[in-house]
Amino acid sequence: MCGVCGCGEGEARIEGKSVHKHHHHHHGEDGHSHSHGDGHTHHHEPMAEHSHAPGLTQSRMVQIEQDILAKNNQYANANRHYFAEHGLLALNFVSSPGSGKTSLLVRTIDELKDTLRFAVVEGDQQTTNDADRIRQTGAPAIQINTGKGCHLDGHMVGHAVEGLELEDGGVLFIENVGNLVCPASFDLGEAHKVVILSVTEGDDKPAKYPDMFHAADLMLINKIDLLPHVDFDIQKCIEHARSVNRSIKVLQISATSGEGLEQFYQWIKLAREMALTGHPAQLKKQAEGNNNVSRAAG
Amino acid sequence: MHEMSLCESIISVVEQQAKLNNFTEVKMVCLEVGQFSGVEMEALRFSFDCVTRGTCAENAELKIIETEAQAWCLPCANTVRVTHRYDACPKCGSHQLQVSGGDELKIKELEVN
Numbered sequence: 001m002c003g004v005c006g007c008g009e010g011e012a013r014i015e016g017k018s019v020h021k022h023h024h025h026h027h028g029e030d031g032h033s034h035s036h037g038d039g040h041t042h043h044h045e046p047m048a049e050h051s052h053a054p055g056l057t058q059s060r061m062v063q064i065e066q067d068i069l070a071k072n073n074q075y076a077n078a079n080r081h082y083f084a085e086h087g088l089l090a091l092n093f094v095s096s097p098g099s100g101k102t103s104l105l106v107r108t109i110d111e112l113k114d115t116l117r118f119a120v121v122e123g124d125q126q127t128t129n130d131a132d133r134i135r136q137t138g139a140p141a142i143q144i145n146t147g148k149g150c151h152l153d154g155h156m157v158g159h160a161v162e163g164l165e166l167e168d169g170g171v172l173f174i175e176n177v178g179n180l181v182c183p184a185s186f187d188l189g190e191a192h193k194v195v196i197l198s199v200t201e202g203d204d205k206p207a208k209y210p211d212m213f214h215a216a217d218l219m220l221i222n223k224i225d226l227l228p229h230v231d232f233d234i235q236k237c238i239e240h241a242r243s244v245n246r247s248i249k250v251l252q253i254s255a256t257s258g259e260g261l262e263q264f265y266q267w268i269k270l271a272r273e274m275a276l277t278g279h280p281a282q283l284k285k286q287a288e289g290n291n292n293v294s295r296a297a298g
Numbered sequence: 299m300h301e302m303s304l305c306e307s308i309i310s311v312v313e314q315q316a317k318l319n320n321f322t323e324v325k326m327v328c329l330e331v332g333q334f335s336g337v338e339m340e341a342l343r344f345s346f347d348c349v350t351r352g353t354c355a356e357n358a359e360l361k362i363i364e365t366e367a368q369a370w371c372l373p374c375a376n377t378v379r380v381t382h383r384y385d386a387c388p389k390c391g392s393h394q395l396q397v398s399g400g401d402e403l404k405i406k407e408l409e410v411n
Contacts, residue, residue, distance in 0.1 A: 059325050060410060061407050062319050062408045062410055064315060064407055064408060065405075068304050068311070068404060153303065181336070185335070185336045210382065211336045243384040243393050
């Protein structure tokens with residue numbers, strides 16, 4: 001366990017390399033052993049005998065009152081700070097496996113890459129298949145393999161972002177591990193969680209996995225081109241989602257046929273404007289716009 | 299199974315505290331876990347036993363204080379108890395509830411030697 005960064009010898013890998021790569025010093029066993037110097041042991045030998053006698057152990061209470069997720073939240077806040085500094089819109093895509101996350105991201109990047117700069121962090125237990133698919137669009141992508149882990153955390157994403165070429169004012173897609181339970185609890189520093197639910201799943205999923213739908217700002221109902229073939233009630237699904245999250249926004253899309261995607265793109269552009277508000281990259285763009293206007297007028 | 303990573307976080311906090319407060323053995327870890335914290339208690343207990351092995355909290359008792367979830371009902375202006383996120387207000391039946399408690403996920407205290 002590292003005292004500075006906090007990362008243990010976990011199984012998470014970023015493109016085959018351990019997450020546990022450090023730019024700082026390790027405070028391992030050496031530092032600890034200092035506190036048990038010779039003088040120390042001698043002084044306390046009589047006490048040690050006492051404490052081994054039955055019934056005489058002097059236990060005490062240590063009040064902590066510390067949030068268990070505090071460490072993750074610290075990493076997430078550091079990420080959020082980084083994103084804000086660079087005017088980046090970070091979106092955390094969550095869903096069960098097979099809902100069409102990667103297909104949606106690939107199509108979105110393909111259709112918007114002339115106007116927006118994208119980068120992608122892919123999370124899966126194993127393989128770099130998804131990052132490979134994203135790279136075919138020309139966008140930089142990095143794969144995190146969580147090993148046995150069931151979710152991405154703030155720490156992994158922070159390290160993954162270090163290895164990506166992110167442009168100021170761009171859009172970062174984080175594709176979480178396919179899982180509707182655990183990723184709900186782990187903030188990555190994103191602006192919004194986007195939950196994807198495909199019509200080949202049950203329309204009561206928001207009620208079955210309320211934490212995730214509660215944590216998300218946008219729900220995308222995907223694969224609506226398959227609606228004629230499946231028993232999926234869109235209205236019921238939206239009602240279920242609203243009952244756990246009254247302010248959730250809902251869009252119906254098909255990443256295959258393209259239906260509804262224009263609205264999703266509009267949402268991304270608006271969210272990006274929000275992320276960019278007051279950032280130098282936006283002010284520069286405005287200034288260029290003004291110059292163009294004045295040149296045209298002149 | 300994110301309970302495993304939660305337990306790893308717990309151990310890292312405990313080990314940090316062991317250095318700060320000079321203790322070498324933990325007899326009891328007391329957590330406060332809200333109903334809406336997304337934690338499965340059985341999985342948490344199971345993971346705790348696995349993760350504490352070989353640490354100063356090996357064989358420590360895990361005490362969990364489960365806190366009930368509460369919500370504020372906008373239409374009838376009452377604080378009510380809820381058990382699920384999709385619950386309606388037990389008093390007026392409205393779904394316009396704002397959850398106001400039950401997300402807690404905290405290490406409260408440790409009993410140490």
